[in-house]
Amino acid sequence: MPPAFKKFIYLALSLSCLLFVGVITLKIGWAKIAKKREEIASLQKTVKALEQKEMILGEVAGGVVKQAGLLNNALPAKNSALVTISQVKKLANEEFLVMDSLKAGAEIKKSSYSQVNISFDIEGEILVVLNFLKKLQNIAPLTNLDKVKISQSITSLAKASVTIKTYWAAYPVKLPPITEPLKDFTAEEKETIVKILSLNPPEFVELIPQENSGRQNPFE
Amino acid sequence: MINLIPPDFSPNKKILTILNILKKTVSSGSIILVVILIGLSSFYVINSFELKNLEAKEKTLIENIKSLGQTEQSFFLIRDRLSKIKMVLAEDSTNKSLENLTLLLGVFPAAATINEVDITAKKADISFTVSGSSLLVQIFASVVSSDFYKNIYLKSFGYNPSSGYAITLEVVNN
Numbered sequence: 001m002p003p004a005f006k007k008f009i010y011l012a013l014s015l016s017c018l019l020f021v022g023v024i025t026l027k028i029g030w031a032k033i034a035k036k037r038e039e040i041a042s043l044q045k046t047v048k049a050l051e052q053k054e055m056i057l058g059e060v061a062g063g064v065v066k067q068a069g070l071l072n073n074a075l076p077a078k079n080s081a082l083v084t085i086s087q088v089k090k091l092a093n094e095e096f097l098v099m100d101s102l103k104a105g106a107e108i109k110k111s112s113y114s115q116v117n118i119s120f121d122i123e124g125e126i127l128v129v130l131n132f133l134k135k136l137q138n139i140a141p142l143t144n145l146d147k148v149k150i151s152q153s154i155t156s157l158a159k160a161s162v163t164i165k166t167y168w169a170a171y172p173v174k175l176p177p178i179t180e181p182l183k184d185f186t187a188e189e190k191e192t193i194v195k196i197l198s199l200n201p202p203e204f205v206e207l208i209p210q211e212n213s214g215r216q217n218p219f220e
Numbered sequence: 221m222i223n224l225i226p227p228d229f230s231p232n233k234k235i236l237t238i239l240n241i242l243k244k245t246v247s248s249g250s251i252i253l254v255v256i257l258i259g260l261s262s263f264y265v266i267n268s269f270e271l272k273n274l275e276a277k278e279k280t281l282i283e284n285i286k287s288l289g290q291t292e293q294s295f296f297l298i299r300d301r302l303s304k305i306k307m308v309l310a311e312d313s314t315n316k317s318l319e320n321l322t323l324l325l326g327v328f329p330a331a332a333t334i335n336e337v338d339i340t341a342k343k344a345d346i347s348f349t350v351s352g353s354s355l356l357v358q359i360f361a362s363v364v365s366s367d368f369y370k371n372i373y374l375k376s377f378g379y380n381p382s383s384g385y386a387i388t389l390e391v392v393n394n
Contacts, residue, residue, distance in 0.1 A: 004239065022256070025260070036271060050285060057285065057291045057292055064298065075305050113304050113307065130322045144313035146314065150337040167304075169300075
């Protein structure tokens with residue numbers, strides 16, 4: 001075999017190997033880099049969302065816990081009938097109205113909250129009764145007037161048969177994943193918060209445990 | 221050095237050129253491949269560092285957010301309550317009817333006696349008695365001039381010489 005031909009074969013093989021190695025290296029290398037870039041892009045998105053979340057949570061950290069408690073008064077997690085009845089009675093007392101025939105119905109389940117109807121009769125001056133009914137909108141838990149029938153004669157006070165609806169909703173079962181982006185409250189949500197925070201919250205009496213009377217032997 | 225190979229054995233000039241081109245291609249190709257390999261490796265290393273930095277940043281942020289756990293919980297609770305409160309507030313209620321009625325009764329003359337009021341979400345039925353026709357005209361004027369009702373229907377109209385006019389109006393909210 002002439003040496004020139006040998007050299008030609010050697011060079012051709014070298015070139016083929018070079019091309020083969022080049023193509024394989026580029027393919028594998030580029031795929032690895034592309035995967036890394038994808039990971040970086042996804043992580044950048046997550047980091048951005050987390051930064052925003054940290055910023056929003058840092059901003060609202062002061063008042064949000066208290067606000068949650070107050071909103072919880074407006075829409076409790078458990079049946080709100082008893083608290084609403086207590087609120088209605090308190091309001092009737094404040095307005096010097098006579099309350100009678102108080103009844104609470106069964107739970108009515110809606111898509112994401114529950115409702116109970118409370119009916120009662122109330123007696124007093126008609127304008128006072130109307131004022132009382134208006135004030136019912138300002139109590140927490142949230143109440144909606146359902147039906148009102150007022151009757152009165154020349155000799156008697158106005159008697160109103162009222163049905164109100166009060167609501168509650170169970171708490172969410174789990175928190176969304178920590179990496180999920182968080183959006184600040186919208187203007188509409190902020191407006192609702194202000195409206196709800198202006199409602200009159202129920203008063204809960206806290207019983208303070210009594211101190212030991214000092215009597216060591218109960219049989220003495 | 222003396223070339224002892226006969227001139228007939230020396231390779232063809234064309235073959236020599238091809239071999240030369242091939243040789244140059246192989247050597248320049250090798251250099252290009254090495255440069256590309258170095259470039260790719262550097263780019264890969266830079267990306268790995270960037271990824272590591274981002275992972276560290278993510279870890280720190282998650283720790284910070286975890287320390288704000290109670291705030292986060294309250295935030296989600298507020299959001300949940302707000303979405304449900306919105307639905308509750310959108311429910312039908314007689315609140316508007318009551319508001320309109322209070323305004324209307326505010327302009328009723330004191331001499332008019334309200335006998336019965338039936339309020340629902342969309343309308344209210346008001347039954348009242350007035351002794352004289354001048355009072356009746358006054359009441360009708362105030363009802364008609366009020367702009368918070370879409371329709372006003374006169375449901376019944378009666379007269380009794382001892383008590384006067386007995387009227388029932390149905391007022392439909394705007």
